[in-house]
Amino acid sequence: MKTFPMFLRMDGRRVVICGGGEEAARKARLVLKTSAEIVVLADRLDPELAALVASGRARQAAENGAETFANTALTFIATGCAARDRRLAGMARAAGAVVNVIDRPDLCDAFTPSIVDRDPVVVAIGTEGAAPVLGRAIKTEVEAMLSPRLGGFAALAGRLRDAVAERIPRAQRRGFWEWAFTGEAFRAHLDGRERAAAEMLKAAIAEGRAPAARGHIALVGAGPGARDLLTLRAVQRMQQADVIFYDRLVDPEVLELARRDADRVDVGKEVGACAWPQDRIDRLIVAEALRGRRVVRLKSGDPSVFGRASEEIAAAEAAGIEVEVVPGITAASAAAARLRRPLTERGETDSFVLTTGTCRPGDAAPDLGALARPGTAIAVYMGVARAAEIEAELRAAGMPAACPVDIVASVSTAREGHASATLGTMSETIRRAGLTHPAILFIRYPKSLAAEEARAVA
Numbered sequence: 484m485k486t487f488p489m490f491l492r493m494d495g496r497r498v499v500i501c502g503g504g505e506e507a508a509r510k511a512r513l514v515l516k517t518s519a520e521i522v523v524l525a526d527r528l529d530p531e532l533a534a535l536v537a538s539g540r541a542r543q544a545a546e547n548g549a550e551t552f553a554n555t556a557l558t559f560i561a562t563g564c565a566a567r568d569r570r571l572a573g574m575a576r577a578a579g580a581v582v583n584v585i586d587r588p589d590l591c592d593a594f595t596p597s598i599v600d601r602d603p604v605v606v607a608i609g610t611e612g613a614a615p616v617l618g619r620a621i622k623t624e625v626e627a628m629l630s631p632r633l634g635g636f637a638a639l640a641g642r643l644r645d646a647v648a649e650r651i652p653r654a655q656r657r658g659f660w661e662w663a664f665t666g667e668a669f670r671a672h673l674d675g676r677e678r679a680a681a682e683m684l685k686a687a688i689a690e691g692r693a694p695a696a697r698g699h700i701a702l703v704g705a706g707p708g709a710r711d712l713l714t715l716r717a718v719q720r721m722q723q724a725d726v727i728f729y730d731r732l733v734d735p736e737v738l739e740l741a742r743r744d745a746d747r748v749d750v751g752k753e754v755g756a757c758a759w760p761q762d763r764i765d766r767l768i769v770a771e772a773l774r775g776r777r778v779v780r781l782k783s784g785d786p787s788v789f790g791r792a793s794e795e796i797a798a799a800e801a802a803g804i805e806v807e808v809v810p811g812i813t814a815a816s817a818a819a820a821r822l823r824r825p826l827t828e829r830g831e832t833d834s835f836v837l838t839t840g841t842c843r844p845g846d847a848a849p850d851l852g853a854l855a856r857p858g859t860a861i862a863v864y865m866g867v868a869r870a871a872e873i874e875a876e877l878r879a880a881g882m883p884a885a886c887p888v889d890i891v892a893s894v895s896t897a898r899e900g901h902a903s904a905t906l907g908t909m910s911e912t913i914r915r916a917g918l919t920h921p922a923i924l925f926i927r928y929p930k931s932l933a934a935e936e937a938r939a940v941a
């Protein structure tokens with residue numbers, strides 16, 4: 484490390500920005516977040532700086548000998564004149580200020596990091612100038628990870644520190660804070676229930692200890708495979724989970740997002756081959772939650788699409804356990820994105836149907852023939868192995884052989900495959916392209932095709 488990160492005290496101190504242009508304004512924008520007094524040393528100000536001075540938040544000043552950098556914690560220098568920059572840097576340094584000269588690393592005592600601001604929680608990212616663009620990319624990732632409400636909660640905890648020190652015995656204090664920053668109050672605050680969160684914290688302080696953990700079950704959509712197709716909420720739940728039950732279709736890449744010490748259980752559900760019967764899964768997730776653990780039931784795609792979510796929700800509710808559903812990107816949406824072809828197209832397909840090619844043994848298969856209507860787009864899940872029957876059934880119901888079809892397998896994973904066909908060649912195309920489970924059959928009956936067929940008949 485050629486530089487060492489520290490946080491500078493700003494309260495009651497001054498930041499002097501030398502220069503009145505765009506660069507100076509950019510630094511002023513950063514300093515504005517602090518409690519420092521801002522002094523702009525320049526004759527002419529760009530409109531943003533002028534507005535800042537007019538608002539009273541910053542003061543414009545002229546050079547004034549030794550006074551110029553009195554009580555200055557930090558100075559940014561960008562006058563546009565190299566000689567003046569150098570002279571001001573020397574003066575500021577002599578007055579004890581930390582110096583940053585824009586675009587002159589050789590004249591800098593310190594460099595500005597990329598900042599993620601959840602005041603009072605602040606994350607600073609530096610690359611020692613080696614890769615500023617990487618620094619900003621990391622900032623973007625951290626921004627996504629940290630709730631905008633995090634700072635509010637940290638500030639609340641800060642206000643309660645004395646009360647905690649007074650009421651919670653020293654031996655239990657660490658456990659208390661762990662609960663405070665991961666438990667129910669924390670989650671309530673992040674969900675926007677700030678008052679409830681404060682009340683929970685205060686009740687626990689009055690009680691003298693953190694409450695016993697309450698179990699919770701989240702049915703979380705893992706999306707089609709790629710790890711950046713999860714929602715932020717899904718990632719958050721995986722980070723909070725004590726145990727994760729996942730289906731075979733969930734990509735290993737996605738499991739990497741789980742908290743490192745969470746237990747992971749492969750319940751190995753696949754179409755037609757249930758390693759674990761559903762009622763066993765229901766019992767297990769409930770039993771874990773009843774032990775006070777946070778359970779994530781991780782399902783491929785969206786939990787609400789062919790995910791047997793209702794059974795798990797019912798089991799949780801029957802046991803009085805709080806249950807939550809976190810939506811995910813369903814395979815059909817991911818397939819549409821992959822194809823760059825929308826699921827609905829104005830004037831051509833204005834109804835979109837999700838259906839399945841495989842049902843529970845003993846259940847009647849869905850009546851696909853009823854869907855064979857002009858203007859309908861159909862995404863068939865769990866259908867690739869039954870493509871020939873599906874094709875025959877739709878054809879028998881009058882759907883033209885020329886209807887366009889796309890077959891998209893393992894979308895958004897390394898094994899992704901795709902083929903275009905028509906309804907008449909669908910099963911043959913799948914066979915020839917070697918496409919296998921999991922795949923979406925995306926079958927469309929455009930209105931224009933129906934009109935053409937009608938003309939041909941007439």
Ligand code: SAH
Nearest residue numbers: 707784785788813814864865893894921922
């Ligand atoms: N809940 C899931 C669907 C589960 S049923 C969702 O919303 O996507 C399993 C079926 O989903 C598979 O047979 C296949 O049709 C589809 N599927 C799941 N992941 C897929 C993927 N990555 N690519 C294509 N189809 C997929």
